[in-house]
Every structure is written in structure tokens, then in C-alpha cells.
Amino acid sequence: MDYSLNEKPLKLNPPLFVPCDLDEFRDPNKEHSDAASEACDALDKLSAQDEISVSSIISALLRPIEPLDDQYKQCDWGIDPKSFLPVKQAVIFKEQLFISKLRNTKCKLSENIKIFFERELQQIGKFCMNVEEAFDGYVVYSSSKMKKDKGITECGHQLKGKYDDHFQLICEKRSEFDRIDHGHLEKTLEVRNHADLHLTAIRETKINEEIQKFKATIDIKDRDHTFVLDGGIQLLMRHLICHNFVGNFEYYTMNLYGRVLRCNLLVHKDRKLVRIFYRTYKNTVHIITQQCFNDELQDVAETFMTPEGRIVLHFWRGYNYLLHAVCAPPKKKETIVPKLELMWRQNVSLTRKFHDLKSLNYENTTNFLKSNSELADFMQDYVINVLRYKPTNVLEFSIMFFQNMSAT
Incomplete structure (x- = not known):
């Protein structure tokens, strides 16, 4: 079986292993013992380029051995x-x-x-x-x-x-x-x-x-x-x-x-x-x-x-x-937003001014009705007609009522 990698021939320099007498390096009387030991250790190491080349060769040889996806699906899983x-x-x-x-x-x-x-x-x-x-x-x-x-x-x-x-x-x-x-x-x-x-x-x-x-x-x-x-x-x-x-x-x-x-x-x-x-x-x-x-x-x-x-x-x-495992997130409660004309009540200073103005208007209105007694009779007549006819559109009825009153 031929596995070509399209790479240059592998050159290992120095060789992977050189036989040597270990007893020679263990002799303390030898002057070159330390140097020879370091040389022997250096012979067992590969350069980075050679190590990559060897790894690629091994990977190329082992890749055809792995099963394909179809073979994996048809495999009989006889597990105890x-x-x-x-x-x-x-x-x-x-x-x-x-x-x-x-x-x-x-x-x-x-x-x-x-x-x-x-x-x-x-x-x-x-x-x-x-x-x-x-x-x-x-x-x-x-x-x-x-x-x-x-x-x-x-x-x-x-x-x-x-x-x-x-x-x-x-x-x-x-x-x-x-x-x-x-x-x-x-x-x-x-x-x-x-x-x-x-x-x-x-x-x-x-x-x-x-x-x-x-x-x-x-x-x-x-x-x-x-x-x-x-x-x-x-x-x-x-x-x-x-x-x-x-x-x-x-x-x-x-x-x-x-x-x-x-x-x-x-x-x-x-x-x-x-x-x-x-x-x-x-x-x-x-x-x-x-x-x-x-x-x-x-x-x-x-x-x-x-x-x-x-x-x-x-x-x-x-x-x-x-x-x-999960459920629907809790629904957020809808906050009740007050009407635009009532939002001013949330302001303390505006609310205080409103109450002051309300009491002042009530006093002024009462004094005005006392000085113009005929206006009180008109208002009483208007309220009685509203209660009697019960109009569906009060605004339209009020306009017609006061227009007829001004005409007379």
C-alpha cells in the first residue's frame, strides 16, 4: 500500500541512536564523562522540523484504519x-x-x-x-x-x-x-x-x-x-x-x-x-x-x-x-398608567396649588351667585330639564337649551 505525502525525503541528522558504553560514562575517573553524557542525551532528541515530519507520516498511515461513518452506523454494539x-x-x-x-x-x-x-x-x-x-x-x-x-x-x-x-x-x-x-x-x-x-x-x-x-x-x-x-x-x-x-x-x-x-x-x-x-x-x-x-x-x-x-x-x-425542563417566563404585570390629565396629581406642588385654586374658585363662585340671583334660577331650570328628558348627548342638549333661552 503506497502512502505518498508529497514531501521531501526525511533527513535525520544526527542519527536517531548511536550505541555507547554506559559504564564508560559512569566512571568518575574519566575526564570526558560529563561531556560524553551530554552528547548521548543530545542524540536522543529530534529537531522540531524532523518531529513534525514523523508525526505527519504516522497520521497518514493510521488515517485509513479509522472506520467510515457508514461502517460506524452498521456496527453491532454488543455491549454487556x-x-x-x-x-x-x-x-x-x-x-x-x-x-x-x-x-x-x-x-x-x-x-x-x-x-x-x-x-x-x-x-x-x-x-x-x-x-x-x-x-x-x-x-x-x-x-x-x-x-x-x-x-x-x-x-x-x-x-x-x-x-x-x-x-x-x-x-x-x-x-x-x-x-x-x-x-x-x-x-x-x-x-x-x-x-x-x-x-x-x-x-x-x-x-x-x-x-x-x-x-x-x-x-x-x-x-x-x-x-x-x-x-x-x-x-x-x-x-x-x-x-x-x-x-x-x-x-x-x-x-x-x-x-x-x-x-x-x-x-x-x-x-x-x-x-x-x-x-x-x-x-x-x-x-x-x-x-x-x-x-x-x-x-x-x-x-x-x-x-x-x-x-x-x-x-x-x-x-x-x-x-x-423549562416553562414559560412569568408574565410582567402591566402597570396602570394614569390618564394624562391626572398625571399632575403625582406632583406635590401642583396638587397643593390645585387645592388652593379650587377653594378660591368655590368662594368666588358662591359670591357671584349671591350677587346674581337670576343666574341661580337659570341653573336650577337647566338641571330640572336634564333630569326630566335624560338626553343621550348632554353637551348637545345643553347648547340647544341655552340658545333657546338667549332667544327668549
């Missing part, structure tokens, strides 16, 4: 979930999201650009998640609360789980509460992993005062993939993003009805653009959650996360609810 090394600081942080309802549209998958505006979303609740460090792994807390039915009723969930350093489930408890018609519904699932690789799951459904409880034991000894619940899924997603994972990550989970599901996280290599309200996220990682129904993986949820592992947008397919 249990082989990940934990980096705790990458996934330990608190996250607060907003829950909104789409007004007239539904969420769609596989769109290149996601844009949501204030007129499309109606905020109905909040979601909070916190990951803390434990002695042997992680502790996950999450909760949500949202209003439904025009804000009359509330629903939400509470979750607390513990996982080891390799994201294996130790225990987790999740409960959801909702109100349907006149009944209060609460569903709880508690799963615990034992040392002999079997799970104990307790499922409880409570409707008002009626309680149904079920208990089951699940053997996970021969399962090759990780078994996690909702809290562990969030940990896995953060861990995958922080380690630049691309491809499929398979795992098992259990829903609140006690059914074990085989799932998959599909992490795309291409970055997306997401705009929510006033903020734009340019390099979000696109993750699709898939669940197996009738031995076929189907897309059920979609998540956009920052390269640091924070959720930007998350929604479920077929539902009108979504989680998002």
Missing part, C-alpha cells in the same frame, strides 16, 4: 450491561421538571426538530427526581403531582429505590394515586432483590377502603440483562449519556400490574434540536424507550437529554402529557 464501570459523580444530581398537557395536538416520534410554544402547552404539575450516593450504590427519590379535570382533583406518584454500583436492583417501592369518579385509587409496587438471585414483588391495589394484595417470587438467575424499575431506568439513562453510549441497551422491568417486561433503550448517535418556550437545546441526545409486546419491540416513550444527562423533554407515545 453488567460490564459498565460506575462513575458516581456523573449521575448524582437533583432534577426538577414541569408537567404539561398538550392542548390540541399529540406527541409524535422520530421528528428531527421538536418545538413547543406556550400556546400549545398547559402546565398542570411538577416532577422532581433526586439521586444520592449510598455506601454501596445509589438511592433514587422521585415524586410528581399534577392537577386534572380542570384543576379539581390531583394525581401523582412517590418513588424510592436503591441500586448497587452496577445498577442492579436492591429494593424499590413505587406508589401512584389518582381519583376516578368518586373513588380514590392507589397502586403500590414493592420489589426486593435477594442474595440468591430471586425477586420478591408485593403488589397492592387500594380503592377507597377495599385493598387487594398479591405477592410473587421471580427467578432472575439465568437472565443476562439488568433488572431495574423506574428509578433504575433513570440511572441507566444518565449513565449511558455520560459515557457516550450509542446503540441498544436491553433490560427487564416490571409495571405496577406485576407484569415483567423486556425493554430496550435505543440511543441515537445524531444530535437533535429542541426548543421549548424561550430556550433552545442544540445538542440533545435522542433516546427511544421500547417495550416488548408479543415478542416485538414497540416504541412507547421518547426522551431528549443534554450531554450531561439532564432531561430536556420526555413524553409517552399516544398520551398528551410531557415532561420538560
Whole structure:
């Protein structure tokens, strides 16, 4: 294979290595020991021009070995979930999201650009998640609360789980509460992993005062993939993003009805653009959650996360609810601007002069009416006619009234 660089032949002067007797330079009795040592060190160094030439030759030789983009996309990512090394600081942080309802549209998958505006979303609740460090792994807390039915009723969930350093489930408890018609519904699932690789799951459904409880034991000894619940899924997603994972990550989970599901996280290599309200996220990682129904993986949820592992947008397919990181900025209260003719009242000196002039005008007007008694009769006659006829245009009526009076 010929790699031509279109450069002049490489000349190395002096040669890269010259054999020499090290014992000779260690002898303190030799007069030229120091000089010979410096000469030997100088032979091991390249000039700046030669070093650049060698670097370019190595780069040219290695460049054809790197895979192309097409080969990269077709590569089979055969990664064992249990082989990940934990980096705790990458996934330990608190996250607060907003829950909104789409007004007239539904969420769609596989769109290149996601844009949501204030007129499309109606905020109905909040979601909070916190990951803390434990002695042997992680502790996950999450909760949500949202209003439904025009804000009359509330629903939400509470979750607390513990996982080891390799994201294996130790225990987790999740409960959801909702109100349907006149009944209060609460569903709880508690799963615990034992040392002999079997799970104990307790499922409880409570409707008002009626309680149904079920208990089951699940053997996970021969399962090759990780078994996690909702809290562990969030940990896995953060861990995958922080380690630049691309491809499929398979795992098992259990829903609140006690059914074990085989799932998959599909992490795309291409970055997306997401705009929510006033903020734009340019390099979000696109993750699709898939669940197996009738031995076929189907897309059920979609998540956009920052390269640091924070959720930007998350929604479920077929539902009108979504989680998002930012909300609309608070609207500024409109200040009541007084009318132009009343703005002078804000000035103290002008207000004082107005009151002085008002009292003076009242006194002058009273004296004038006392000296001209016939004018008081005219004013009384005018007020009586206004009250009697109740004109729609008082100004026009007043002009006609006094014109007729002057004519008589």
C-alpha cells in the first residue's frame, strides 16, 4: 500500500541512536564523562522540523484504519450491561421538571426538530427526581403531582429505590394515586432483590377502603440483562449519556400490574434540536424507550437529554402529557398608567396649588351667585330639564337649551 505525502525525503541528522558504553560514562575517573553524557542525551532528541515530519507520516498511515461513518452506523454494539464501570459523580444530581398537557395536538416520534410554544402547552404539575450516593450504590427519590379535570382533583406518584454500583436492583417501592369518579385509587409496587438471585414483588391495589394484595417470587438467575424499575431506568439513562453510549441497551422491568417486561433503550448517535418556550437545546441526545409486546419491540416513550444527562423533554407515545425542563417566563404585570390629565396629581406642588385654586374658585363662585340671583334660577331650570328628558348627548342638549333661552 503506497502512502505518498508529497514531501521531501526525511533527513535525520544526527542519527536517531548511536550505541555507547554506559559504564564508560559512569566512571568518575574519566575526564570526558560529563561531556560524553551530554552528547548521548543530545542524540536522543529530534529537531522540531524532523518531529513534525514523523508525526505527519504516522497520521497518514493510521488515517485509513479509522472506520467510515457508514461502517460506524452498521456496527453491532454488543455491549454487556453488567460490564459498565460506575462513575458516581456523573449521575448524582437533583432534577426538577414541569408537567404539561398538550392542548390540541399529540406527541409524535422520530421528528428531527421538536418545538413547543406556550400556546400549545398547559402546565398542570411538577416532577422532581433526586439521586444520592449510598455506601454501596445509589438511592433514587422521585415524586410528581399534577392537577386534572380542570384543576379539581390531583394525581401523582412517590418513588424510592436503591441500586448497587452496577445498577442492579436492591429494593424499590413505587406508589401512584389518582381519583376516578368518586373513588380514590392507589397502586403500590414493592420489589426486593435477594442474595440468591430471586425477586420478591408485593403488589397492592387500594380503592377507597377495599385493598387487594398479591405477592410473587421471580427467578432472575439465568437472565443476562439488568433488572431495574423506574428509578433504575433513570440511572441507566444518565449513565449511558455520560459515557457516550450509542446503540441498544436491553433490560427487564416490571409495571405496577406485576407484569415483567423486556425493554430496550435505543440511543441515537445524531444530535437533535429542541426548543421549548424561550430556550433552545442544540445538542440533545435522542433516546427511544421500547417495550416488548408479543415478542416485538414497540416504541412507547421518547426522551431528549443534554450531554450531561439532564432531561430536556420526555413524553409517552399516544398520551398528551410531557415532561420538560423549562416553562414559560412569568408574565410582567402591566402597570396602570394614569390618564394624562391626572398625571399632575403625582406632583406635590401642583396638587397643593390645585387645592388652593379650587377653594378660591368655590368662594368666588358662591359670591357671584349671591350677587346674581337670576343666574341661580337659570341653573336650577337647566338641571330640572336634564333630569326630566335624560338626553343621550348632554353637551348637545345643553347648547340647544341655552340658545333657546338667549332667544327668549
